[in-house]
Amino acid sequence: MSSPSQCPATGDQGLRRWAIRDPFHWLAFSCSAVIVAFILVPLIEMIRQPALGDLQAAILDRDVLGSIRLSLITSGGAAAIALVLGTPLAYILARRRFPGRKLLESIIDLPIMIPHPVVGIALLSIAGRNHPLGKLMQAVGVQIMGTVTGLIAVLTFVGLPFYINTVKAGFEEISPRLEHVSRSLGASAGGTFCRVTLPLAWRHIVVGGIMCMARAVSEFGAVIIVAYHPMVAPVMIYERFTAYGLKYSQPVAVWLILVCMVLFLLLRIVSLDRKAAA
């Protein structure tokens, strides 16, 4: 009878030994390490460099707090609009086959591809007095330039693709047969959506909302065109950097990173729950 040390390698152990010897494994590992370091090192350095006193001072600064609060409110508003208006669109894209569907999907992805200052300029171009929509908005008292409304509009624009694509994927995971059975049992289309589709897709809706909000909270290019003031956190960081230098912009950036990390963690927790349920 052989001792444990003499036992031949199990499948897993053999696979591990093979992977260690394989040059491709080392190439893949090295590339991955470079990528992870590339993302983490600047962020860690930025968090590590400011003194605790500077961090404390930054968070006690009413302007900094106000900008972070405004960032959260406006990006939350963008996520809420995406939820209300984007959910039906995501459902239609997931369930219906119609001419121009691919084109519509491409249009939804446009905000990801367009340079973000262009997004700001595009929004302003329809908000002016020379445009019928701009006239209508002014008639009902809606202003885009330099307002919270403008901020929410521009953040919704950049965040929508993230919400719609995530929720659409969620709807696609649900078998249409569940909805067919629900209809045959007497539920209307709306009743089926509320009692079957929505309860099964809620995790994707939450994840989509968080992704939309995370994208919106980090937006700078489009925001600076539409509303330098009131000042959201990315604009505040930019202003501190250009006016006072790196040392004064870092503490605000650290606080913004922490907020983003909380959002990111929420996203991961919800995603992990979904996988566990699956």
Place this chain on the structure above:
Amino acid sequence: MIALQHLSVQLKGFALKRVDLAVHTGEYFCLLGPTGAGKTLILESVAGIVPISGGRIAVSGRDVTGLPPEKRGVGIVYQDCALFPHLNVADNIRFGLRYHNGSAAGARTRYDDLIHKLGLSSLTERSVTTLSGGEQQRVALARALVTQPDILLLDEPLAALDPCYREEIRDLLAALHHETGLTILMVTHDFTDAHRLAQRVAVLHEGRIQQTGTVAEVFNRPATSLVADFVGFKNVLPTRAIIDHPGLGPLIGIQHDGIEQHRYAAIRPEHIHLLSASLKNDTRAPLAGHITAIANHGLFTELSVDITGIILKAVVPTSKLMTEQLEQGAAVNLRIDPGNFHLISNP
């Protein structure tokens, strides 16, 4: 009852073409056909799930063509059960009750009766994701039946089940139909389902109904060569080839006058008897040939036998292969009762 008149459905790459079908009240009717024939599409058209491009659909004498699924009085059970994974067994079964008029006490009685009848009493609080295939299928049946639909549509309800559960659910379906007298339209490609459950069947091929009739009619007297091939007539031969054949021609001519007016003659492989080669000159086995292929199907083996240019397929018990020395290339003699040839005029 279910009545389809010229039902047409146009999808990308597939179409149902003017399907006419009548399922009588209280009848158990099976739709048969190969995969992709359009069987499920007919079911979903009746349920109102698929938009139709033409024709009329009536359920229990009521024209439901333009009605949404929830107004049709149709229950549907899919092969994969389509149970709601976020609800437990009881909530799945009770899902449709709120949409149907009637007293709460009546609904409760029906629910209790069904879970007792289907053996679900001990499972009501279980998550549906933890149930076996047979249990899931019983829950799906209870969910459809508790709303008292006018008709029940079953889309291959046994196809995804293990053999032991399949037999159990088949018996259950037969018992439910016997007790309730419900009109049932079931899609299947399993002949056992048709023989065990159906009073009548229809065979569908590429979106068209090829033949409708009792199980015996369709399986013994197929109307087209496509149906003959589908229901197991492995030998569908052009009549001209048979008439010209030195062995088969005289044989079939004895019993079938005017055979040349038909396009095909078909015979089931189980109606071809293989006799020992030593009986070569026996009048009981006038056709001599040799085995060209052997396909073992477990208990039975299918043999392809070349009889001077025509290949016939016959089945024998696998145990006979050894005792009769039936092997590739072996000489054999065939006996065919000419009355077992079925003549077909349509392609």
